[in-house]
Amino acid sequence: MARVLLLDTNIAAGPLLAALKSGGHSVTLAGGQPSDVLARAHPDYVQLDYSDTEATLRLFDQGGFDFLVPGCNDRSYQTCAEIADRRNLPGVDGAAATRTLNNKGAFRAWARALGLPVPRTLDPGEVRPGRPVIVKPEESYSGRGATVLRAPTPVSLAAALEAARTESRSGACVIEEFVEGQLYSHTAFVDTSGVRWDTVVVEHGSANPLAVDTSHVARDFPDAALQEMRSIARTMMSALDLQPGLLHTQLILGPEGLRLVEVTRRCPGDLYSLLVSLSTGADYAGAYVRPFLGEDFGAFPEPAAALPILRHTVSSPEGAQLGALRFSRPVDIERMAILALSGDALAPSPRSRVGLLFLRARDAGDLAALAAAAVERRLYEILPGDAW
Numbered sequence: 001m002a003r004v005l006l007l008d009t010n011i012a013a014g015p016l017l018a019a020l021k022s023g024g025h026s027v028t029l030a031g032g033q034p035s036d037v038l039a040r041a042h043p044d045y046v047q048l049d050y051s052d053t054e055a056t057l058r059l060f061d062q063g064g065f066d067f068l069v070p071g072c073n074d075r076s077y078q079t080c081a082e083i084a085d086r087r088n089l090p091g092v093d094g095a096a097a098t099r100t101l102n103n104k105g106a107f108r109a110w111a112r113a114l115g116l117p118v119p120r121t122l123d124p125g126e127v128r129p130g131r132p133v134i135v136k137p138e139e140s141y142s143g144r145g146a147t148v149l150r151a152p153t154p155v156s157l158a159a160a161l162e163a164a165r166t167e168s169r170s171g172a173c174v175i176e177e178f179v180e181g182q183l184y185s186h187t188a189f190v191d192t193s194g195v196r197w198d199t200v201v202v203e204h205g206s207a208n209p210l211a212v213d214t215s216h217v218a219r220d221f222p223d224a225a226l227q228e229m230r231s232i233a234r235t236m237m238s239a240l241d242l243q244p245g246l247l248h249t250q251l252i253l254g255p256e257g258l259r260l261v262e263v264t265r266r267c268p269g270d271l272y273s274l275l276v277s278l279s280t281g282a283d284y285a286g287a288y289v290r291p292f293l294g295e296d297f298g299a300f301p302e303p304a305a306a307l308p309i310l311r312h313t314v315s316s317p318e319g320a321q322l323g324a325l326r327f328s329r330p331v332d333i334e335r336m337a338i339l340a341l342s343g344d345a346l347a348p349s350p351r352s353r354v355g356l357l358f359l360r361a362r363d364a365g366d367l368a369a370l371a372a373a374a375v376e377r378r379l380y381e382i383l384p385g386d387a388w
Helices: 011-022 037-041 053-062 074-084 095-102 104-114 154-167 223-239 272-280 284-293 364-375
Strands: 003-007 026-031 045-047 067-070 133-137 147-149 173-177 182-191 194-204 214-217 245-254 257-264 309-314 324-327 333-338 355-360 380-383
Touching: 003 011, 003 053, 003 074, 011 026, 011 037, 011 272, 011 284, 026 037, 037 045, 053 074, 067 074, 067 284, 074 095, 095 104, 095 257, 104 173, 104 257, 133 154, 147 154, 154 173, 182 223, 182 272, 182 284, 194 223, 194 272, 194 364, 214 272, 214 364, 223 245, 223 257, 245 284, 272 284, 272 309, 272 333, 272 355, 309 364
Parallel strands: 003 026, 003 067, 026 045
Antiparallel strands: 133 147, 133 173, 182 194, 182 245, 194 214, 214 309, 245 257, 309 355, 324 380, 333 355
16 A cells, blocks of 8 residues: 555545545645645645645655655646656656646647647737737636637737736736637547547537536547547657656647647546546546556556536536526436535636536437537526525
């Protein structure tokens, strides 16, 4: 039995904690918010701001831990990467490779030099009124601080840049061409032999078009695009000398082919691991944590049609007071993680969430109808506390 330090107390890390415990390991959780779900639920919790790398390293050394496992956010992985430069940690890339992937500006420059398909970045002086752009923080998540300008003007561009800088940890931002198409994620477990197992998830934003809140395993992703993504994964693995593990890529597939949006090596949030496991039968969380313990991924299921499971983050586009949910159609709830209480004031998406909802559809047609209802905001209504 190993002693493991897991850097995350958000609910998304729950399957990771369960996978580590099922392996017989002793797990300590570290995080800065004692009110987080796992901090309250798990007895071995240490309050720690793990963005402080030196404090995290002291805890790792003084606690006599054998392994360090990043959770489901970029800061968690970045701290592990900085420690990996000073300690022998299996499965964790170094800080330089991590910054290349996680920093939007650095990633796009690196990818272009390598010939990988990414949206073109622009200087402010290159922005034209008839040329749609998206302005993003260099270091942020869930669409925070991002603005789409379909008809940019100097005034709207200045406001978008200020919004992006405010949300960026570094204060820097990027301007890039706005690419039309469908958003997907290609989630793959890779090692020196290539892609060991992968699947593709189709993603939508309903409450906020720049924040994913509705998704399911894709059933019609073109095989040519899948083969291209596998080739890209192998290229990135080799070019950055990445450790075996998860390589998770968001991409847009449109009329001009695919464009890479974001690449991470940490487990995606909002219980993405549970969506993949329920849909495919793969032990996604187990395959994610094992390389950080110096182990192989474990067994993967044979390719098969995914079960029709929809993941939806219940939230409000404009903010609301939460009383109850009233569904507009019957739903088969596979699982729901509750994140807010009746009476809570909800901020606009993505700043607050009511819960994470996993719905089971009857078949592919029912899944498509269910997804359409969620994306079009027809699946449920958020009732205020005084309207029952």
